[in-house]
Amino acid sequence: MVKPEGKGVAGRARRLASVTSHDVARAAGVSQATVSRVLRNDASVSQARRDRVMRALAETGYELNASARAFRTSHTGSIGVVVARLSNQIYPAMLESLGARLASLGQRMIVWDAEYGGDVQASQALRQGIVDGVILAASTNESEFIKEIRSPQAPVVLINRTVDGYPGDQVSSDNVGGGRRVADYLVRSGRKRIALIGGPQQASTIRDRERGFREALEAAGVELLAHHYQRSPEFSHGSGKAMALRLLELATPPDAIFCVNDVLALGALDGARVARARVPDDLWIVGYDDVELASWDAYELTTVRQPMAEMVSYSIDLLLAKILDSGKAIELKCFANELVIRQSTGKHPFPQ
Template identity: 30%
Template structure:
């Protein structure tokens, strides 16, 4: 592999001159620059990104941690983050923590060693060590979706509680009086906020007396939604509608409903949360609470670049509003045609 010394020897210039051409740090005569560039092409020389970053004290690279790369919601967020990074002249290093706090700590150290200029973090569950880990790195950080109380850094999230209210209010407006909820893990704040929204929606409709008996739990996977709905349907008084706290679990719930011989929405209405791209291709297409994923990603990158460039010092928190996207998985209670309102 060619080195900078090989390029200098072939071009008949000093190593310093080659460095100035590669890094654009000083004027080099057109003739000298032409010889260096030709030598680089002839030898196939590739400058060291690490060495250049040491000189410039920046790598033009951002790191991102997500808890589950198999969840389409996170995949869609990553795609939008990467698009925004590319447009700003940055590359993105992605790490999937698989909801393991230990892996999260290891990957943060790896990203720090790669000298990333900033971090976009979706935390993995309840990790008590994470605030100290992030504070110790001293790298500009923006949190997505999941706030960390002890860490003063930027945050972009959706109003999850309001989304739960929207879903429950929609089902109540269709005449459903017994509305169950399949929540996510208890240690995840977004899940608890969505459940709180469901409870608030029940109370708003005068249906909150039996909420404890109508709450089931999953782990945000399709399998857990599938199992939870089967359990719900075995209960003494099955509901006529279910609010599911993410779309993946809702997909599993749809499958369980079909296996049980129920027609959705004629016999059971289902609402999800996230509005992943697959939601509109479900059978039937899934009514869901849509998170503004592209807006979340764009804001996260823009806020991070503000901190990296020194344009802002104080932490900023942005709360975005979700919207209800009504499709064919919800209908009026007792309506044989599943007519929606």
């Protein structure tokens, strides 16, 4: 007679412990060796077989003991991710995409917040072998991780923000080009009094967006007046609102405002409502990043969209390749962006 496994957490633990890689192999219709290759992320396994094994792993509830895997392969199957300001929707969206892709590859994700010492914790985890590699989503030259981990052999990938001279893989989007695209759009659409709400200059994304925007205005012969530039001390809705109100209190307020990210732009839209400036009749507002809120009916924000899914996928591929081959050549990948036109600029098409 078979003894009942029981219910609850203990029973579930016993059931999971009884599932072996041979069970997974039978469920997937492949050999046990194929299952092992998938578990260690061996590139020799075809995508079709990998998908079958991943489905079987999920269906059987198989869980690989982390310490056993580390002993056999020298890998833990854990990837660290460092983000910042989770109140900014771009980071939760990025984490969701990272988590989904890593889970599909049988990898675990450990997340740290750079605002609360995450850089130091991540560098310690990498040195101690707690994680196989780290993805940095919010790095600057001042980041402790960047200062401490500088070997070109280290399994580290920077995504979104970049750091000049850092000896590691970096994946970004064309922030300079995005800033230029916004300026061209505003100038060609007949905006005359163009303003800019910038942000802290430590972030490469912000520096590059502002630079591209200014360069395009200058090339078009349009002056960005000193009082039409406001540098926000932080990336928050409240700060964007305050900066917009300052601009709209001017004797000659702007007829267009470019904000270097969507959080500031959403605040600027609410600032315009407080100031009773009609958007888009009196004022156009453009953001950057295309976070989910930007498309909501209450905002309908024109913005620059980064190809986040592609950036995440490429970053993970680079990191896993680096984990397998520390001597792999460093890659710097930059993706193109897209201007998404919505009601905050009257859905005015890009002039040809």
